[in-house]
Amino acid sequence: MSSVTPGAADRERNRGGMAMVPWPVLLFLLLLPAGCARVPGRQVGDQVAPMVAEHELPESALLDVSIRVFDPGTLPDDPDERVGLSMDIREAEARFFPVHLKYTMQRTGYWGVVRVVPDDDPGAEVLVRGRIEYSDGESCALHIEAVDARNVVWFSKTYAETVEHPASERTEPARHDLFQDLFTTIANDLASHRGRLDAAEVREIREVARLRFAAAMAPDAFSGYLAADADGRIRLVRLPARDDPMLARVSAIRVRDGMLVDAINGYYDGYYRDLWEPYTNWRIFRGRELDTMRRLQRQALTRQILGIASIVGAIAIGVAGDSDTRARTSTLRDVMVMGGAAAVYSGYQKSRESEINRDAIEELGSSFSSEAEPLVMEVEGQTVRLTGSAEQQYSRWRQLLRRIYARETGLAGPAPAGPPDQPADVHRADSP
Amino acid sequence: MGQDSGPGAARRAWRVWLAALVLVFPVSLATAAGDTDIRDLRQGVLALQQVRARIGHELSGLQGDGRLTTVERRETRLFLAFLLARIREDCRRLLAAGGGPAVAGLDCPAGGAALPGQGSTAARTSGEEVELLDRQLASGLAEFDDMLLAEEQRLAARVPRQGESAGGRDGGGPAGSGFGGGKGEGRAPGGGQGAQAGGDSGPAAGAGQAAESGARRSGTGAGTAASGGRPPDAGSMAADDDIVARQLREAAEKETDPELKKRLWEEYRKYKAQR
Structure with a gap:
């Protein structure tokens, strides 16, 4: 598996090198872009085998994963590349991809609970963030960053895959997406990194996650258990007693928080199911139209280049030859010019034909957007409703915990903490 | 002051006993019932x-x-x-x-454990x-x-907008309706x-x-369903079971401990009655 960032730099380099190549190669290069997807190319392997745990891991070895809803990114600047795409589609994909990654990871057996979360999760043992770098239905590039509770970044890289014939790909909801190699590669990388952790690190991650959540709920009681280095890495300073009543209270809240996220995931799962068919169909139909459009554009370009070459050839013969040559090739030159002109015109007609496909792609895009938008709004509405009411409750619990702590210890705590989705309140190790 | 005796005293004593009985018996009954x-x-x-x-x-x-x-x-x-x-x-x-x-x-x-009406702080x-x-x-x-x-x-x-049954597509055309379900998940979320x-x-x-x-x-567990306190009308009641009722019924059907089985059937009946 390799990773790249599809960008203008590579294309610019390619253009800079064109002056050095002979003209037949140049002609080939001119024809090439119309024949295959340029962005982002196929970087992950083909038919990637999923890494699956050989035996069931004990509970103590399992890390829970929170996959944050992806950043939808931005649409390509190039109007040709963004044809039929929209931010509505990107927003739909930003919620679809994490759910599919969740399903892919759940099958590996390496993980505990894998959930999609609407925002950063302070109690996450492993948090996966993603950004859609590029997505047009036949190509997809995702930037993925995985970080554990200690703020240790496991990796941060971009995965890309292009499916040349979406219609011929096998798909199965929750199991096999068009970009399954991409999702499997991400899941394999996460499993590889997990495999490199020893038991002590896994324990530390779990403890830090637990205490980060605790510190977010009851900073008075728990912020002193963790410390952050200058580079942001969070370390355990000490552990609370096993029978610490405050920890028991916070743990009870954490269980509820997990159940709340499960409820939210119920809506994400429903959203995924609802979107599966229209999204898959959109990608397939769009792929077909793109194939046809590119074939027509390729034919148009070939004809136009050959036509121009024929006309240029006829002129060259007339200019380079003497009067005798000109007289002998007069008919040939006439045929070359007329044939060239006809080829150029034919190429023009072909390119007009491809406009029909372009319109069809636009139409498919707007049709899918109109299907996806209400689904996105619904799942977002449910998420906001649930997190909103939960946040009110969390706020009350934070106040109660603060009062309980003050009563139990006789210490008046600092100002009330922020909401639980804020970064945990930890001491910096280098702070006084 | 002389001591009461004779039929008058006996009548008074009987009245006292009767009054005590009237006062105490319901309390005793209530306590027993409680x-x-x-x-x-x-x-x-x-x-x-x-x-x-x-x-x-x-x-x-x-x-x-x-x-x-x-x-x-x-x-x-x-x-x-x-x-x-x-x-x-x-x-x-x-x-x-x-x-x-x-x-x-x-x-x-x-x-x-939470009781309403706690006193002031x-x-x-x-x-x-x-x-x-x-x-x-x-x-x-x-x-x-x-x-x-x-x-x-x-x-x-x-209600899902798309069908929840059937699978995806084996290539060669657009997806049919359906969703294969999320089988094969690791540690069950929740x-x-x-x-x-x-x-x-x-x-x-x-x-x-x-x-x-x-x-x-589990399955319906029909093999053990006939015994252990199953309500005679369970079959007809099951027709409109919702998820909780079905789970209760299946748990009761599977249960081998007669006492637990009886309790589960009671829960099932109560739940159905509430519905």
């Missing part, structure tokens, strides 16, 4: 707790084997939340009827105040559980921190563990 209720409620709580614990135990064996569908997981979580709510309700009633001794030895969820010791705050926290947790239960019911009732929380209070740990484990919904 004792019976408390005993019954305690047995009910124990039975439901046993069912919850067994589901958790069975499912810890299935943990991570990926044989649990999304729908099964959700339905089981709903059932577990229902059981938790029932246990909490019975604990609350026990506490109201018999006070602390009535719930002694029962692993009552936190919400069950004035003149309370620090320990009493912490206890009161703990009760408020527990009450908030119980409310939250109820909200989650309602959410699970809402989710379970949600309050996964419960087991690892270590210091969880009873209800939290219980909810977490049971929800984390989830439940693989």
